[in-house]
Amino acid sequence: MNHYRPASRRLSPDRCFAADPAQRAVARALYAVVRELPLLCPHGHVQPALLAAPEARFGSPAELFIIPDHYVTRMLYSQGVPLEELGVPARDDRPVESDHRRIWQRFAEHFYLFRATPTGLWLADELTNLFGVEERLSAESAGRIYDHLEAQLARPEFAPQALLKRFNIALLATTDAAADDLAHHQRLHADGLNHIRPTFRPDALIALSRPDWPAQIAALGRAAGVEVASYADFVRALEQRRAFFQQMGALATDHAALTPYTHRLSDGEVATLFARALRGEVDASAEARFTGHMLIEFARMSAEDGLVMQLHVGSLRNHNHAVFTRFGPDNGADIPISTEWTRNLQPLLHAYGDDPRFRLILFTLDESSYSRELAPLAGHYPALRLGPPWWFFDSVNGMRRYFDLVVETAGIYNLAGFNDDTRAFASIPSRHDLWRRVSCDWLAGLVVQGLLAEDEAHELAYELAYGLAQRAYRWETW
């Protein structure tokens, strides 16, 4: 029934490795050690529902690879392909392309756009090594490959739960709203999938000016069993939810902010500000001050309850208003801005940067801050670790620049290892494989330049693939 016949598409077993034979030999040796290690995924956006229900499926190839992946759709959009033609659902219910085979064909015709991009590498790896596609995706091959993928996806071994085992994932943290009931995680844990863990994300609760903020506060109150009528109630409800997440196995919290501005408000100031917000009296300035205060407050909670705090900074969301109006958020129109860490983070670090109970992992979209600010900060404050290259920089060159710019100052042991930060579950092994390849090649470069002994490189390859993430997120199996 499967008409698919393999053709010419081959991935180099040495991809990401330097051409130099000496360096390549060392890289291969290091990679051989870490290639099969279990995957630690301490930060990501996989929907727990996908894994909780044994009957869940990925849907069509277009649903798996194209429609929900803004890495893919933004690139096609940048070259003139309307999002409607890619089946991206419109907010206003205007019709969009619903023929998934046509969406796939359109994607295949533009697949050349992903040459020399990480998305291109992940897709090639996923098609080849996960789905067994052996010819190159093109307008001509699109139909055959679609058939092949459709057939594969119908097979039980391509159900999400089946892949969860096959991927050898030791830890998978999802990212969940603070008011979430974590029902999917309850089911997962009941089914023995204890390694799927929630992460506490309270961003919606501090976005005072968003229209849905009152609804978010109400939901928090319901979930926590606390009537949130004051700032003190708010803090109590947050602490209650954190405790619940922790019971459910959460290792960490996650926070996004436009800037890393932190500043503690006095008790009176924050009480007044919050009371005004409850009455609908807020402006952008009040929201920024509240965010700056709450980051310190979340640091305090982390110091007390031990949840690792993650901070992702610097994305100006929904830059394209027309796309946002028609299609909503997360459509490839989030654009970074420059980020100042040294002064902005100082109040938070004064309060908790030296606290041995506290752990803060930082993620940036401004690479100029790697060597100037982040590495010196992480090379001093005991609480700090540097997250891996994020988003646009989760790429071969992004990783190389990160290693080159960060390690000499921060050392390797102040890094937090890798996380894939993806909602595309099926791409997880490809993303970790890229990190492992690039980190082994980078270590090999140090070895052949006489800057690292080969036994040290072996230890560090393990650390970068597994150990650092394990310790940064204080991961222990139950």
Added chain:
Amino acid sequence: MNHYRPASRRLSPDRCFAADPAQRAVARALYAVVRELPLLCPHGHVQPALLAAPEARFGSPAELFIIPDHYVTRMLYSQGVPLEELGVPARDDRPVESDHRRIWQRFAEHFYLFRATPTGLWLADELTNLFGVEERLSAESAGRIYDHLEAQLARPEFAPQALLKRFNIALLATTDAAADDLAHHQRLHADGLNHIRPTFRPDALIALSRPDWPAQIAALGRAAGVEVASYADFVRALEQRRAFFQQMGALATDHAALTPYTHRLSDGEVATLFARALRGEVDASAEARFTGHMLIEFARMSAEDGLVMQLHVGSLRNHNHAVFTRFGPDNGADIPISTEWTRNLQPLLHAYGDDPRFRLILFTLDESSYSRELAPLAGHYPALRLGPPWWFFDSVNGMRRYFDLVVETAGIYNLAGFNDDTRAFASIPSRHDLWRRVSCDWLAGLVVQGLLAEDEAHELAYELAYGLAQRAYRWETW
């Protein structure tokens, strides 16, 4: 009559290629394909008069290589050689060196300053491959080489029009004031040189505070046949001139700004502001607001008439007041500043960034914005393309950093290919050759690391050398 005898100066045929034998072999193969392709020069500053008159000549070696080239004179100046001694004409008519042979000798004595610089590479290539100089330029060889160059320059095959053919230039865009009568282009086209095209540059018309602004407006009015007594007249005159440029084959407009700040003023605001400017009532703030408004207005015109919009941002001109006072602008004292694109360009992109008629090509002098802002913007907005590394970054490492920082996020197809941006006509082949070498070597690096198939690399080598520029500037021969 030509006493010149070749000596030891040899350029490596593999210059710019990695030492690694595998990578070098691929680079050579790619370069062999693109090396002889015609040159597309969609942005530059060659004087059309030089090409329009068959009798035009380059002048002496000092006039060709030194006196007008601020890349050369600034480096000698930085090491203590007065500009007067290099024959740079002074504004105050104080005498400067007029013995071109002495100027050449001075230059040759300091030629070592250009080691490891792009100017050094261009000059070596030009001397060797265009003029047949085979010994190295030094204090000792200066006189012999001067004689040789003088003899060559006297020959008809070194006339600018002769070189235009020899260079295999398929398109050469000049940059012309909005009020220019384009008489040289008329003559060029009458002589069948249809591939020399004007570019519409209206910068002088929006510099409200410059002393010559009233004169510029008057010249615009005369050229357009419009009496410019209001903002509406101003817009009408600009549109008239754009139409004329377009009739004369213009493909693009060019705009320089200190920052990419854009903000649309209301009709009333801009009418009032312009009326005040006509009465001489302007300040720096009004000028900045007007520039921010006009960039959006020029985008509107481009969307309507189809001229590609180029935007060069970030140079603080005439940083050295003493040099400016004595020698005027363009003497190597323009210094970059940091540039914010994400927020500044948002109003313009909201208005026209999704418009399929509109094309905007961006050029930066702040490399920290490559990966942080420009690549994400170009990887989303259909109207955007990224111009090649500009000015100081038109160099081996500048190109490598550009590829490394930009392509993974923006993809290759959101680049605008190469342009030489030079007023030094005779250096054009050397500049394109450097780009072609570096881009082939970069592609070869991807191939040997297993990140790109060799047939893809061949296609991309062609795109980087020719195809991208052709499409970015919508170039079609008449």
Added chain:
Amino acid sequence: MNHYRPASRRLSPDRCFAADPAQRAVARALYAVVRELPLLCPHGHVQPALLAAPEARFGSPAELFIIPDHYVTRMLYSQGVPLEELGVPARDDRPVESDHRRIWQRFAEHFYLFRATPTGLWLADELTNLFGVEERLSAESAGRIYDHLEAQLARPEFAPQALLKRFNIALLATTDAAADDLAHHQRLHADGLNHIRPTFRPDALIALSRPDWPAQIAALGRAAGVEVASYADFVRALEQRRAFFQQMGALATDHAALTPYTHRLSDGEVATLFARALRGEVDASAEARFTGHMLIEFARMSAEDGLVMQLHVGSLRNHNHAVFTRFGPDNGADIPISTEWTRNLQPLLHAYGDDPRFRLILFTLDESSYSRELAPLAGHYPALRLGPPWWFFDSVNGMRRYFDLVVETAGIYNLAGFNDDTRAFASIPSRHDLWRRVSCDWLAGLVVQGLLAEDEAHELAYELAYGLAQRAYRWETW
């Protein structure tokens, strides 16, 4: 008596060299030429007392390698080792670890933290090549190595004065407070050690708001024999001190500032501001304006007396208040901020940037300014030179980025060569060796890519190792 027996620790003779055999061969050839050249150390922080007294000794291995070295202590602190346990003296006289052998053991247990860092490279080189340690430092070997080091340090050939000769140092500039009596230098010169020179550092005299400023002014007045009751007195006292330093062989001054802001105050403004400061009436804004003014005033003095002016910018000192309170400054908690040079330095450069008597050497902690601002500035203004990569960037990759980002625009001859900027006297040869290796490897890379002739590379290797520093600091032996 020395029980130490060599074991397995070996440093590659080719460390820092590319793996590519062609590049490595050229790098070796270049390095062979410069490896044994005398060391020029025109900027550093070695205590002159250490060298002036023949009886001075380094103390214990912990005193030599750990306790005073904030590069070492900050990394251990970042991984949770309290500074008290490293024997760092506390301001409040709380007890800290005093058992040096235990401090050493703690350091050895954490020595893996320095993998892939410059501190790790320097330490390995120093232990191996200076002290003859041949096994790797680890928890297991710590005790044996401590014994070995202790024995070595007791030998007369490891006295500081003995090492000064062995190191082949041709020039060693210390950094000295403006009011210093330079008694140690007097003794050094009397003993024939004319190559130990003071450097004039007046920073404490312009920090108007620091509690000890009145005491600093009083000390200046005493040293200069001037009662400082006005700004005019202050300038006279500074000029007097500079003349004294110059008599004592000073080549340069050194200035640190948070930003390179410069702005000349009027005579009246500065007189009033200074008078207020003497009355204790200052705020942060007044101090910043005074600093901006004084930088221009120091430039004037340098133009007049010929002392080379050094400017180190961009470190936010004492970021960690808790560490500062307990342990004081210089404990690894100085964090860089982004730095704007183009506009900030313009007033100073307008005044003296073209002055052939003036020399200004710039040091940055913001690498994004290398290619954007510093290289264009240095490639134009005759007075400017770029200092080597500083502090966090005095590293293999830091040097490589510096060469890649700076040289194409500024040229090599606008660089100031290397300086070690260290207070760790025994590490000086290791630091210079790293620079020489990396610069030779970088030049070799240019050679094998056909971008530089091999004879040119030899000249430039010499320049980078010796010639540039010699000329930048106008060094001539007495």
